[in-house]
Amino acid sequence: MTQVRPMRADARRNYERLLKVAAEAFAEHGEGASLDDIAKRAGVGSGTLYRHFPTRQALLEAAYVDRIEALAVRADELGAELPPGEALVEWLNELCVGTIQVRGMKALLGSAVTDGSAAAVTACGTNMKEAAARLVEAAQREGTLRADIEPIDVLRLAHGVATASELAKGDRSAIRRYVSLLTEGLRPAR
Amino acid sequence: MTQVRPMRADARRNYERLLKVAAEAFAEHGEGASLDDIAKRAGVGSGTLYRHFPTRQALLEAAYVDRIEALAVRADELGAELPPGEALVEWLNELCVGTIQVRGMKALLGSAVTDGSAAAVTACGTNMKEAAARLVEAAQREGTLRADIEPIDVLRLAHGVATASELAKGDRSAIRRYVSLLTEGLRPAR
DNA sequence: CACTAAGCGGGGACTGTCTCCGTTTAGTGT
DNA sequence: ACACTAAACGGAGACAGTCCCCGCTTAGTG
Missing domain, CATH: 1.10.10.60 (Homeodomain-like)
Structure with missing residues (x-):
């Protein structure tokens, strides 16, 4: 050791x-x-x-570990309280909102989620991915989440939604619409 | 004059x-x-x-005017050929794919779509927004697109999808999934 | 209290942005 | 052909940021 x-x-x-x-x-x-x-x-x-x-990444991560960790914990709380589908939706909501409120966290989420070779395989990023994986798998078993979606996709898409919302600086309601669009899109095809 | x-x-x-x-x-x-x-x-x-x-923006735009313009034209072509809903879906597909293939174009789309005060109200960006607006409005009249979505939202979301896809460098199929997720999410609530 | 390695910190090399202004030159009138 | 002038050039240099190197300082130990 x-x-x-x-x-x-x-x-x-x-x-x-x-x-x-x-x-x-x-x-x-x-x-x-x-x-x-x-x-x-x-x-x-x-x-x-x-x-x-x-690296800047390292500092960014160190500055926000607690928030990331909290988000991972929150995923499990929600998983315990709600049916899988709802838990995922609610978690995505909190994830996106949190990511936007805290400047700099979006960048962190983004880098935690690339699979480029030199990706920072950060410890707390891993926690988060695992938490997401649990929610995703449960929802898929239940049948309320498209089968072709991987856990990592969900995190990437959350990053995408955060990015789109950022473009709408002036429009406070945009984020709600974008998150709802994401969760609708995640439901299995009719 | x-x-x-x-x-x-x-x-x-x-x-x-x-x-x-x-x-x-x-x-x-x-x-x-x-x-x-x-x-x-x-x-x-x-x-x-x-x-x-x-500015860097100005150069970026000048370098890609033709592509942006082509995309705007394409929107109207599709609008003429297909029923509104399908036209929008197909256009979004081409928009997202094009945005990712051409490095630097994503940034341009992004900046064309912010409503921050100092937004570059670029001529060709405006073309694009108008083209998008025509597709969006037609699809909404037809009832195949959520009513709470504005034309600009569609462009922001395309930017978001492009961003998410970029995070998945290694996964060539991600973009298809993300675009399909976007188009599913855009359908009116069941 | 002296010793030593862990830790400090800022000078400086490097890269990039962007402006200012003396110099060059295309286009025009003769 | 030539002279003139406004348009355009271009690169030096001010500035800001990143990041490393290495001589100096100091916490912790016996």
Whole structure:
């Protein structure tokens, strides 16, 4: 086993400050926020930032792990409370809405879901995929979800809906319509 | 009337070289291709590029006008050949596929469809929106399209589908499934 | 309290965007 | 042919961002 010696106190301090500042920065400027600027605002050198988080993706993910994790948990809650079809619909709703409300999270969801070679196979992304898989499979067994849809498709489509909704900045109702369209489309052919 | 004096010969030459090179560059490196590099490859200074095309958007659009225009024309062709519902479905199919095949066109479609204040109200984007509107309205009159969908929604959703498909680089069949899901979702509630 | 490796941080190389302005040249009138 | 001028050129350079390297600092240990 990899003997993980605990982080030095200063390292831990910086790590946490960076996360806090990063979350603010992403919220304020979107996923493109300047990394050097985040480092500066956290009062550390850029070297420190890049050592802790080698890529923008890594930082983005670290800043939002809790939300992703919460979403994965939520999937199982809904799965326990509702019939599979409804659980999936409701979860997709929360997923899309959440993704849009938190600037920067859309980018994260997107990258977690590519199958490009260098895809960041992030731990929490995996959680999410597994949670989605459980909902999808249950709904398919029940017959309320098209059979030709894979779990990963659902996540990609959620990303697509979030993207479409973003284009409709001015129209607050768009997201509701787009999510409903997605869930309608997911039902088996008549 | 704005008396448009014809471009000077050298200006026209450069304009055309730039377009040609830009199309290649976008195809090769995606929408993010370096503009200075395009200028260099076209054998002109960057000043010349920026004078002809003040923004990346402008260049992108100029490089793809013909395709956008063709798509608008195609909408009317389909509208004349097929019953409205089918025409819309078929057009969406061609739109999504075309958008994905041509790197950089997705970005263009996206920007043509935002209603943010500074939206580039591009001439050819308008053509496209009008073409879409004709198909959408016909299909709604016929009753084969949900009544709560606006023409612009259809374009945004196409952009969303293209985005989702892009995430599935490895999976050639994804796009078909996603488009079919979109068209299913667009049908009126049962 | 001294030692050492973990950690820091900012200077600097590099890439890209976009503007400014001195220089060049196409088109025109003579 | 030639001179003139407005149009167009082009590249230097200011600026912003990313990311690495390596000499310096400091937390944790015996």
